Amino acid sequence: MTSKPRVWISNREPQVGDVVTVRAMVSHAMETGFRKSPAGEIIPRNIINRFECSFDGQTIFAGDLDTAVSRNPFIEFKFKVPGAGQLQMAWSDDEGQRIDAALEIATS
Numbered sequence: 001m002t003s004k005p006r007v008w009i010s011n012r013e014p015q016v017g018d019v020v021t022v023r024a025m026v027s028h029a030m031e032t033g034f035r036k037s038p039a040g041e042i043i044p045r046n047i048i049n050r051f052e053c054s055f056d057g058q059t060i061f062a063g064d065l066d067t068a069v070s071r072n073p074f075i076e077f078k079f080k081v082p083g084a085g086q087l088q089m090a091w092s093d094d095e096g097q098r099i100d101a102a103l104e105i106a107t108s
Contacts, residue, residue: 003027005101007089013108014081022053022061025074026091026099032067046094051075055105056085083107 005026014020026048033045047069053061060079073091084107092098 005089005091005099007101007103009087009103009105012103013106016083016107017080019078019080020105021076021078022087023074023076024051024053024089024101025072027072028091028093030067030069030071030073034067048073048091048093050092051089053077053087053089055079055082055087057088081105081107 003026005024007025008023010021011018028048029046030048031043031046033042035043037043045067047067048065051061051063051065051073052059061077063075065073085105087103087105089101090098
């Protein structure tokens with residue numbers, strides 16, 4: 001997981017109480033542990049196993065992922081904006097690597 005995640009939000013300046021859609025995608029091979037290398041060795045399992053999203057420190061969406069999730073996982077969810085603040089996202093994989101993304105949301 002070395003590249004920066006791609007994050008989109010339907011409205012970066014919503015009214016307080018508006019529902020916004022968040023779409024997030026991260027580049028990750030999502031190796032299941034079932035494939036073999038060209039040399040015939042099993043490629044070890046390494047998948048994103050957890051996604052968490054919080055707004056100013058309050059968890060608003062979280063999920064555990066498993067081997068059925070495809071390469072470069074895409075996640076979409078909606079939430080009601082409580083006010084201006086920072087939307088923080090984190091992906092973590094089997095190797096303990098973590099990648100973070102953050103967006104500032106200003107209310108109008």
